[in-house]
Structure formats: structure tokens, C-alpha cells
Amino acid sequence: MPLRTPRRIGKYGAVGRAGTLGRIGKWRTATAAALLALGATLVAPLPMAAHAADSSGDYCAGQCSDILPPGENGNATLADILANKVFGTRPAHTSDQLGPYASLADGYPQLTDATLGKFFNSSSFGVPSGQVASVTSPRSDVTITRDKATGVPHIKGTTRQGTEYGAGYAAAQDRLWLMDLFRHVGRGELSSFAGGAAANRGLEQEFWRQAPYTEADLQDQVDRLASGTGARGQQALADAQAYVDGINAYITQSKNGRYFPGEYVLTGHVDAITNAGTIEPFKLTDLIALASVIGALFGTGGGGEVESALSLLAAQQKYGVTEGTKVWESFRERDDPEATATVHDGTSFPYAGKPAQAQGEALPDPGSVVPEPLVYDATGGATQATTKSPGVLPANLFTGDATKKGMSNALVVSGAHTASGHPVAVFGPQTGYFAPQLLMLQELQGPGISARGASFAGLGMYVELGRGQDYAWSATSASQDVTDTYAVELCQDSTHYLFHGVCTPMEKLERTNSWSPTVADSTAAGSYRMQIWRTAYGPVEYRATVGGKAVAYTSLRSSYRHEADSILGFQELNDPGFVHDAASFQRAAQDINYTFNWFYADSRQTAYYNSGTNPVRADGVDASFPVWAQAQYDWRGWDPAVNTATYTPPAQHPQSVDQDYYISWNNKQAKGYTSATFGNGSVHRGDLLEDRVKALTQAGGVTRASLTKAMADAALTDLRGEDVLPDLLKVITSAPVTDPQEATAVQQLQAWSAAGTKRHETSPGSHTYANADAVRVMDAWWPLLIAGEFQPGLGSDLYNAFAADLSVDESPSAGHGPTGSHAGSSFQYGWWSYADKDLRKVLGEPVQGALAQTYCGGGQLTACRDMLLSTLKQAAAVPANTVYPGDDGGCSAGDQWCADTIVQRPLGGVTDDRISWQNRPTFQQVVEFPTHR
Template sequence: MHRRIHTLRLQAATLAAALLAAGTMAAAPAAPAGAAAATAVATDYCGGHCLDILPPGENGNATLADILANRVFGTRPAHTDDQLAPYAGLASAYPGLTDASLRSFFNDASFGVPADQVASTSKPRSDVTIVRDKATGVPHITGTTRYGTEYGAGYAAAQDRLWLMDLFRHVGRGQLSGFAGGAAANRQLEQSFWQAAPYTEDELQRQIDAISGQGDRARQALDDARAYLDGINQYIKESYNGRYFPGEYDLTGHVDPITNAGGIEAFKLTDLVALASVVGALFGAGGGGELPSAQVKSAAEAKYGKEAGDAVWKSLREADDPEAVLTLHNGQRFPYALPPDEPQGTALPDAGSVVPERMIYDATGTGTQTATKAPGLLPGNLLSAKHGMSNALVVSGSHTDDGHPVAVFGPQTGYFAPQLLMLEELQGPGISARGAAFAGLSFYVQLGRGQDYAWSATSAGQDITDTYAVPLCTTDGSPATLAANSYLWHGQCLPLERLERKNAWSPTTADSTAAGSYTLVMYRSKYGLVTARGTVGGKPVAFTSLRSTYRHEADSIIGFQMLNDPGAVRDPASFQQAAQNINYTFNWFYADSRHTAYYNSGSNPVRAAGVDPGLPVRAEAAYEWRDFDPAANTARYTPPAEHPQSVDQDYYISWNNKQALSFASAGFGNGSVHRGNLLDDRVKALLRNGGKVTRSSLTQAMESAALADLRAEDVLPELLRVIRSAPVSDPALATAVQKLENWQAGGALRRETSSGSHTYTDAEAVRAMDAWWPLLADGVFRPGLGDGLFAALTGALQINESPSGGQTGPTSGGVSANESIPHKGSAFQYGWWSYLDKDLRSVLGEQVAGPLARPYCGGGDLVACRTVLLDSLKRALAQTPAQVYPGDADCSAGDQWCADTIIQRPLGGVTDAKTTWQNRPTYQQVVQFQTHR
């Protein structure tokens, strides 16, 4: 928001600044100091070996006075950014890391707070105590009753994240613009969430009603949520009356900074469902790429003919690639969503017929059709863009220094100020946990540790979303067109259900330079939400998206409750049972003092025999999910035994890679080169020749992978072998090749020369690779694919995902060769790494398992391929630093380090410093339990 406050109400800000200077403006009161720690209610079996970190800091609330002081003097409220420096510092310090020095880069995640470390103690009710520690300000919440525990959790959440929680309950309803302004990014974001989960208030309530009928645990979960809301709303009342609520409410016009007129709307249960739908859409869904996949298949068949084109499509799809890095690497097979040999019911769209569904209606005002100059509060493509996420490294006790398992794991939820996650400790009847939770859903810890176990997750993304081609019809029997708003369901012509959301914003609202309004519309069928229209065999259809977790975002509450309950989770089997109650698509990892475990969660629908989940399907009863009930959006799901799972494998790694053999990948990109290889190779090296893993050595492995350039580590060796198949006569090219070789030999890291130098050790090689990759992919593949298939393939899988995101490369038909949110940290998940690797190894005459269906580089000729590589490298070297790193609002053109840098994107009025790039989880634990109950 540091770049947006100038667009806010200038008069109010000026008056507020004057009040600040006069010392008359209220700031958040400090909680009364406590003389001793709250009484611990649980034994801690970790023995001081549990650590965690969540940058930039725990405190995510700032009063208007705090915000203005930040802008004028650069000051920040306590604990706003105190976890940022140690998090960033690991990038330069990791080579010398020891178990003893881990605490310089991670927090102590032990239960409780030692008496001499208590910063404050407060009691919002008589049955709960909130203790905050001096080091981080994390709330340690201890309740003598369950209600009091959850009430305290809500109270602490509002203290630390009230503004953020308010933002996201509006995002989840598709109402961000009316709350936070009509900036283009705000509108883009609310549109993408409305498209994924358009709910009426009644439908949000129905999710709550459905949970209440699912047994005692479910009813207890709702009671917990109600107590949590009571705590949030109590803090809202107190902070409003005392004028220490978040200053963003003043700056966005919700509260008058002078008269205090206005208000903050109380939270209710349906808000929690809206928040859960945001989390589920961002991190817990998979599939849905059937239309782009179909377009690749159609383009391939148009280019090569039906049989050869189908082979090309299959090889590019890599649904079950034999060279893909696996989380379960002992040969376990869990068949799911595999492409059938003879697909049934496939509905390929006619070439060029697909048109995205119109969503915006009744637009008024200049702010609706043209982008406002002010940026939005959140990236507009937060949901629509592909995101890289979490990772995990877990090693069993038989391969560690002291015989106890070691885990280094955490979620990659992006970098924001404040973070989407918050830290907390919860101790009360039936609850004992410490860790991270999404703001507004922190009545349970979602990722963290219990008394004698820890757990974490990575996004799994298996295919739980299908695309149906639904025939359009007219109720009067006239010929249907793409404009028809009725569809065929089991022989009946039914009207599409119209869902509306009216949004309006004014010039005085933050981030809007003009007033405007529009209506968001989604049409819904029994086969899901309409996302596009087109023709199949010349007949008009609506393409719908049917997601198994739609209308069930709140169901996972039971699984999270169990993970927080020491009576429910005691060992791998009970951990896996808890994970089975989470319907989002996650890979779950577990470690205690004796065992490790893994389980893949998700509501995996059982499909009709012969249906290919990777392509659109005809909307007919024969091709529906088995036992499909459209009224409740339920179906038959694969039983727990068929989900990928394991106990005590020698080690587990996950970086959103393939889970197991025969467990088909949704979409494109799980082939021979995946960023999961960066973790797998390093853990294997630690275990080689009987090596024993320590907490620090596993953290070093994670951090080395976090700084590695996947392209340089795993594809550059083949590129250099092709180039070195003959002497390089051009002096400039020879010099560049030598620098690339030196970089690759030194580890292919994007690492500073020294901490804070803001210069990479191999800066020229890094820049050469950044410039080269999109030109390389274009030069190798476009001649063989042709423009049509090349464009279709970039629509299914982006070419590149570098840290800076600035190398867009060639385009075809308006399709960008790169898609990336700049400064996001996460990189190298999505790209054509595997395609280049497989193709180049084939050119070099190697045997390739699961090869591409045809050669591309130089048509398979080594000499011609070498020419392609050198020509594209020469063009890359001709680019200036400013062309490679074009600059943006945060960085000057040509500044390589800044282009890569991580920015804690401001979601409020206080900003944080840039930090050096790391491809690393946002929240991270390092754990090694010493004993067990």
C-alpha cells in the first residue's frame, strides 16, 4: 500500500499527520506486562529441537499513527519485520550452518514462554490467557475451557491480522472492489475468485448446516468457530472504541480518522467459509486444464495427422512419465486418473471455436472499462496465474545422527506484509499445537507441531476438476446458438442458473481514480460452472468446470481439528486418518521421534470407465462421475487405501512433484526435469555411503536447492555437451560458454558474492541463461511444432519461470512465452525444462525413457541442433541488461539482483525491505523430536 496511499483521501491523511505530530492520535495500547509465563498445559517432547520461522513478522496490524510514522520516519510497529532478516540471512550463511547456529535463522518453537522471555500477558476472558514472547511477539494462548481457548485464538487473530482477514472475506465473495477500491488488479482478483467459487449467502450457510450433521467432531468444530468469532468481534469492539484498530480502515474511508464515524463489520460464520474458499482455490485444488490440453491435442493432430499428432500430445503431456521424480520412490503404485488407451466420451472443441465466458455486465463509469492508475491491494492474477508452492524434506531415524527423524518442511504461500499466515500456540482442552494458520481460520493450527509430532503439507494438485461439454438448447425448440442460456440434462432442456454479484466503488475509496460499478455474472449447470463456450462437431456447447470440493470448502475443518488434538494423533496411522478428513489436494508429511509418514489427501472422484481426465468430456450420464449427485455436488470418491501413502520410507521429498508411479499428473510439466530433483539429488547425496543427516545438513540441502537455477543444474549440461561437440570459433560465444560452464561446475547457484553485496557471483552467466532460455525454447521447438501448436503448448505450460519473471521471450498469437508474478520468490516449477532435456539427450544419442514423440532440435541432427543453440545464445548475449531485466515500479532496468528480489507485497499500510532471492517455503519448520508419549 506504500505506492497507493497518495491516492487515498489526502485531507484525512494530512489531518492525521498533524494529529500525530501533536501527539494526540491514539496508538494500539500495549498489553499489560506479565511477571511469568502462562502455566503450560502440555508436555513438550521436542527437547528444544523444534524451530520455525515466518517472515516478515507476527504483527500485521498498524494504527493510522503507525502507518503515517512508517511513511514519514520509516519506523515500524514492534514485531512487524523481525523475522525477515534471519529468514533472508540463511541465503548467505547456510554453507557454515551448524545445529547450534540454526537458532540464528529460526525461532525457538518450543511450547510455552520462559518467565524471563514474557513480553506481555493479557486475559480477554477469565478462562484464557494470551502470553506474547519478547523475541517474536507470537501469541501463546492457554485456555482453561475449550471455549476460552478458541475465544483467545480469535482475539489474538484480530490483534495480528484484522485488516487482512477483512480483505479476504471480501475477496472470497468477489467483493473486493467495493471494499478496497476499483483498481484494475482488485477487479481482476475478485473476478477470478467469483469465477472459481460464486456463492450466495444461503449457499455459504448451507455448507455450515451440512457440517453440523456430520457427527460430534463436526459439531465441536462449529462451536470452536463460534467461540473464535466471539473473540474476533470482541477485539473489534474494543479497538474501535479505543481507536487502535488498523489504520487502513481510516485510509480507505471505512472509518473517519477525525470523528471516528463509520465502523468495522462484525465477523460471522459465513465469513469463515468465504475465507476457506480462498485458501482452497489457491492451494488445495487440482485439474481443470482440460481445454488447454484439448487445444494442444487438436493443434498436434492438425500439424502431424491424427495418429502421429496424438502421440505428440501424449509425449508432451507426460501424464505418467517414467523419469519423473517421485515422492514415493520404492516402487509403490497408486493408479489414478491415468489416460485410457481408448478414451470414451471425449469432446474436443472445434478449432478456433472456444470463447471465454463473459462475466462482466452493466458496467458504468470510466473506472470500469479502463485500468485505474493505482495498483491493487493484491496481484490481480493471484488465483489465475500458476503458482509455485511448498516443499518438504523428511528423513527417517535410521539415517540421522541420533536415530530420530529429521524434517525440514513448510508451505510456500507467497510473500506479503502481513503474511497470509500467522503464528500461534494453542493449549486447551483437546487442543495442543503450535505453528501457522491462515489469518481468519486460526482456530486451529493448520501446519505445525503437536506435543510429540509435527506435520506439514505441499500442494498436490491431483485432478479433482473436470471439464464437461454441455449441449446448449432452447426451451422453445429453436436452433441453439452460443448465446443460449439453457442446456441439456438427461434429455431435458433446463435453464442455466444465473449467479450475480453487484459491485460499485467511488472516487473516495482507496485505489480508485474513478467511480464505477459492474455486475459479475456466472452461469451454473448441474455439471458445474460455465467457463467458456464453443462448438463440438459444429454444435454449440458450454464448457463447464466441475470441482469435487465446490460447495465443500468447509468440510476439511474436521481433519484440521484432529491434527490439533493430542488424543486423535499419536502415530503415523492416526495422522493419516486425520489427513483423510481433509478434502483439499495436499501432500501431508509427518515426523515424530520414531516414525515418518506421508499421505495424499483430496476428494478424488471415481470417473466412468474409459474417460480421460485430461480432456473435456461429453455431458452425458454415461460419462458422469460415479454416484454423482448434482444437488449436493457429491460423488463416489477413491477410498483412502488408494491414495498415495507411506510410513517410514528412507526419506521423502516434495516440491509439488509427482507423488507415485501410476498416479497421473494433472496438466503438463511432470517430466524428467522438475524442481523436485533439486531436493531429491541433495538428500540422496547426504545418505550416500551411509551418511547420517542432521538438522543443519538437511537445512543446508534445502537452502542449496533454494538458490539453485534448475535450468543450469539439470539442462545446461546437455546444452554444453551439444555445443562442445565441435570447437566454438566465435570469441564472444566461447567466452560466454566458458562462463556458463564455470557457473554450472560451481553449483549453478544464484548467490550473492557476499551478504548484502546485491551482486551475484556468476552474474554474467546468470544473465546469459535468463536471456537465453525463452529464445532457446523458441528456436528448438517452434520450427517443428509450427506457430499453432507452439502457441497452444504455451497455453498449457509456460516456457519459463525465472526468479525475476522479466524474460517474456517470443510470443505467438498473443500467447506469452512466460507467465510469472515478479518478486514472488517461488520459481522453476512451470517450464519446458523436461522437453529440452529429453530432446537434447535424444539428439546426443542417449536412450531416453518416455521420449518425445519426435525430434525437435535441428530436426534431430546434432550439427543442426548445435547451430540452433549457438544462434539463440548469440541473440541472448546481444541483449542489454536493461532488456533482460526491464525494470518495474520497484527496480531500475538492468538491476539483476533487484529483478530477482523478494518483496513482501504490502497488503496494508506498512512496508518491508527487499530481500535476496530464495526459492523456499514462506513458513518453515526444522524439527527432530527426542521422545514420545
């Protein structure tokens, strides 16, 4: 007898049945009796009424839009989850934004302002009376109105506390399970909470290593917010507490009413039959734990100084100290003159550059570096884990490397170049694709708060990216260098170090996790202990010797122990009394200590500001290498007790008002502002935006549609094809190509280049690429040609050392790349600039900031051409089922389209469909304000 889907009454009304009976696998262990017991007792949380949410204070006149896939609803009961596994059904508003989002890839060429509504939703304030789906009043001073089209909560409070309470209640309605997962990730306790699968262990290890906080550390951030940040800090703390109260109110009601997320049953926290068990209430320190995860992912920069030191040593070993240093610097591209910069008016903002004479460098002795172990006392096979195996969270959630993250792009054009005379912006965060999404949409209206947009789940007391009454803002990850590596000299034993001349014990931090098999995770029972040694200079990451002295390399970032500080800036961005023009926007952005590029548009002005607490380093300290942990090399004004320092003043941060246009895709901020990563040179994915937006601006008459089209066109373009393939073809066609196989491959690549080097279906739903053979050849050729171009000259050791600093490839299907397969974000990390500069040098073309040596064919055009043709012929012979080997996520070997697809990686029990590849923001706004207050 098949399972029957019970009628679920709640936030979105009844859920019907559709689809066919499929395999339910391990989910059958949740019995039909449990399903019926849950479904029989579901009740609506609160009465509903039908009236409109207020739209006063909206100056966008219907010209603001946004979209966030897959859908607003991120909660599913056990009944919903089982119905999804058996029948393929999903709760309302779980995936309804996936189709419009995906269809822009096919629909953008014909896009007009009038048809933007096919691909984006109105982000106007309020809900028209005819579009009201429900109105909930969790307490008397707030209402939560949800619209029929998207289910987005429009929260309106008559008091500020009620507004924040409603925000917390709505967040729990939409993301309770996700929020619970991530407060445990932030504490390094995911496996104890959700099971011991290797993916779960890998994630808790990854994040706890970066922010190994004790409960006292988390509480200290709360206390400092209350005592040291004035009236706005006090208000922020009150807002956060009301938000937490709203979350907890929903937890209590949903637990009593049995409409809580079904994942709590599947992981053994609540019994489906008796309702016994606990969903732990939230507290303020949980928000700090959540913020530490988000900050580590998207709001930090720098680090990696040990890896940089190792590649420098390899270069010096290969070429000698003087020439090896020159070679290393040329690959580092600290301030490359050919790099596309967001601020392009010639203004310079020097920061973290190469000092004239380095002081205090602590380079390791060759062969001495050993990573600090993290896992101890493992039982049940619970060894050091990666994110390679299935768990409650997906295996490649963050690909095991939170230092490699892409976030966001922005396209902003000033009113001097638009059709209307008002600025136009298309921007949003590129935060990955998940089901449910890490972000959630909301509108907040209350005393001192008026905004709509996206917030990270569990941190939604304010809108973090969105629009106010007559302005909009967004961000991209800036990742400037705010993290340094210190060599602390050991004394007495391996757990004591010299701190300002005094032998001082390290602090041992421990976290023990244990787990038993659950329905959602059948991993055998086990346990392990994580251990980190912490110094005043941060946690220990490596052990080594420097000049024969035993040292521990530690990592210290300026936002460490200060994840809560940014709340003030977000509070100000939501306050219509604070932000009213470009200057006040920039003042708000200055109060955000995460490393972001912030963009602004209203009806009159555009603006840009780079945020972050940039430490003032001691004279002569090179931010790219480890430095001795000695007082003379400390950050200026550094107080180790609270990890504060002297920071560069706002005037020294890259910024601009009313530049003709701005683009950002994690590229260089401004002249003199040293990138924290390798490879920010002549070819960067930011160029895909730069070329299109610059051309639009020069032509004039820019509209919302034309700027969106520029973004969408860049989102389907292979960066290697657009900006490096022309160099490759110039070298190859410098003489006739006579080999038939080589000639065929060259013709395929030429045709693809002429067509715009897109990775795009021949027609909607065909699942077959136009120029498919050329795409396959490029995917197979790139790693071969890079190795052929550089490895003979660099030698294997140095080539591999540089590849550790910057991965060679990050095409959409490159599962080995920093962001992993099926992630959407592509072409941020790769050797595109190195290849471009080197090939132009071989061709005899001018190159600013050239590599210190010429590598392709030893600098000889004929030899370079021969190498390119031989590797091209080799690549052309590689079959599709080798280039695209298939995976355990449903892609068969040889399926090129599937290998590129974006997967909404499941963070809960309900899954969503894959979509065609698009390299664009996850949440995206399209805005043009015609009027102003």
C-alpha cells in the first residue's frame, strides 16, 4: 500500500500530491505510522487575515526587482520530506524561483525593461491586497504578510522590538533547520548534532580551525557590543535579542503544533510518534557563531603566507635569490598595471604593497614545515575528514577551503550615461546554490528600519543586501589582506612560546564530538577530539624551524573575535534616517569590518566603498610573508587582550562617488591596493564585465535591460575563450597548420571564438552545447597547454609550488578547482593572466608587468607554436567521457551539459532540480530609482 501524503496546513496552506512513486531508499526507515502521526496533528501556527502590507516610503515606482533561487520556503515537515522522496512533490515556494532564474540564460538576448518581470520579481515595498497570501501576527505589535507570488515575508512592526521579533519569527518559519545547522558548524559541533559523516566532520574542522571560539569568547563579543559601541550598539543588542525571541517563539509553537522541520526527526532529535525531544532555543551567542561562519566564507582576506614563502623558496632554489625573487614577484602580481580595477579614475590607494626593505621576515627552513594536526582520539574510523563523503550537508558544500570563495558581481552606471538620466544598477552576492538557500528574502518596516532584500539565515535582524526607500546597495567580496602569519618562537617545549620576551603557555582549545547512526546519516557510531593551540597571535597552523629555531606559525586576522562589530553598519544601512545619499552610505559601510566592496545607487548618485579593518603594519613588514612575533613587528596599536589595532583611516580605503561606471567581480579595487591573492593581472573574470559595461557607457542610453543583458552575456562566456584563446590562435596561425587533426581543432576553436565563446545550449532544454567540440577541446587543452607552457622552464617543484598558490583551472566542469563542480561560480582562479602575458611576449607584443622570464617554447615563437599544436592535438583526441567523467550526482560520463550544471546542494531533506550553467550572482537586484525623498 503506497504512502499517502497528508494534508499539511501551515504557512503556505495545503500541499497536494503529484508525480509517481519512486524509490525512497533509506528514507523508508521513517515509517508510514510516523508520517501519519505527524500529519494528523499539524495545525496552523496563528490566525490568518487578508489585507495589504503598507507600501509607503517606496520611491522606486516599480523599477526595482530581485530574485533568489530556488525559493523562499526552506522548511519542510517530515511529511513534506517523505512526500518529496516518494512522490517528488515539494512544499509551496520551495523551488518556484528556479525556473525564472534559469531561463534568463535563454531569454536575455531579447530582454527589454518591459520583460524584466519574466526573470525577476518586483522588490517594491508592501503587498497589493489582491496578492496577499497570508497575514500572521506572532504578537500584537507586528504582522508578517506573505505574497502569493513568492511567499516572501513582509514584516511590519508598530514598535522596533516587534519588528525585530517578527523578523526572527519569519526567519525560523523559513530557515529554522538551516540556522540550527550553521550555529553548530560555527561551534565545531556539527557531527554531534547531525551525524558523523565525513562531510559533516570536514566542515566543522574547517570552520573551527579558523574561529576556535569558546563560549566565553562568543559571550565576550556580545558583552563588548553592549558596553563599548554607544547608543547604536545598545540598540543593536536589543534588536538582536528581540530577533532571537522571535526565533524561539516559533520553535515553541512549531514543536507544540508538530509542524517543525522534519530533519529533527531524521537526525534523532525529536520522536515523530511521541513528539519527545528538544529543539534547543537560540541565544545571542548563536548569532556570533553563525556570523563567524559567514565572515570566514565571504568577509576575510589574506593568509596563505606560509604557502607564499614555500613558493618563494622554490623560486630562489631554481633561479638563485635575486632572480628567483623577481620571478616570484612577477607571478604574485601584487599591483599589476594591466589589472582591471573597480576605481579606474587613476586614484591610488596604497595598501599592503612590497616594502622597499623587508623587515622581520620569518621564512621557514626548507623542508621543515609541518601542518598542525587537528584531530585526536578518533574512534569508529573518525579520522581527519575532508568534505568528500555524503553527510547531512553536501560533500562539496564549501569544497574544504574557505579561503577560496567567489562572491558576487556588480554593474553600476551613473545617470550621465543612462537613458533616463538616473543611475542603473545590476548587482548581487554570488554565495553559491543551496536548497534551501543560505540567504533569505524579507522586507522590514518599523521605527528606524525600512528595507527589503536578502540576509544570511539566522542573521536577518537587518537586511544585509537590498534596497531602502530611495536607494539600493550590494557587495562583492574584497578579500584584501587583513590576515597575517606570525612565527612565534617556542620556548621550554612545543606548547610554550615567547610573547614579548616572556615564555608563555599556549591555550589549549578542545572540542569533542560523538555520534550514533541516524535515519539521515547511517555512519557508524564514533567520536573524536579536535584540538587547537592558541596564542596571542592567533591559532597555530604549522610547525617549522626558522634559522634553526623551532617556531609555530599562527594566523591572526583583524576580524578575529570581532564578528559582531559589523552589525552597526548593517543597522545604519537599514535606517532611512541615516542613509540618504552617497556620503552617508559610505559612512555606514565604514562601520562594517568584513572585507567587502560596497556599491550604492539612488536616483541621483552612485558610490563605491571598500570596507574592512585594515591593520596598520609596522614599517618594513611584508604582508605576503610570515613575520616574527616580536613587538617591533606587531600591528601598530595592537592590543592582544581584545585583538584591536590601529586601522587605516576611511580616506585610505578605495572609494569613489559618481564614477562613470563601476564593475566588480572580485577583481582589483584600485591602483596601489595590493590583491591578497595571486593571479590578479591582465586577464580576470572582471574583464568580462569591464568590456561590456565600458562599451555600454560609451554608447550611452543605458537601461535596466541593457545592463542586465551585459551581465547575462558575461555569465555564459568562457573567460579563457574570450581573453586568452585569441593569443593562442595568433601563435598557432603564425604559420600554416598542415596536420588534418590539428587543423580541424583550430577551425573548431576559431568558430567558437567568432560565436563569442559561450557555454550555452543550442536551444532551451536541448542539453547540448553549441560549439560542443570546441568547448570539449578547450576543457581538455587548458591544463595540458599550461603545463606545456610553464613546467619545462619553471621545473616541476616550482610549477607545483605556484599551482598551490593559484590553481591552474576553474572551468564550470572542473571539479578539482577551488569552488568545485556544479557550483556556478567559475573562472575566478586560474593561470589566465600568466598565459596571456607570456604568449603576448612570445608574439613580440607590448606587455606591462611582464613575467620575469618568457616560458612558452623558451621564448621562441616556433617552439611555442609546436608545443601548443602538440598539446591541442592531444586534447582533441580525448573523448568526452574522459573530459567529463560523470559523478555520483546524476551526470553520466560524457554529458558535457550536465557536467557544467548548477546543483542546488541540499542542506535539508528536500532536493531541487539542476539548471544550466550561469556564472552570475545568487541573489540579484535590478534597480533604477526615478525619484528621491
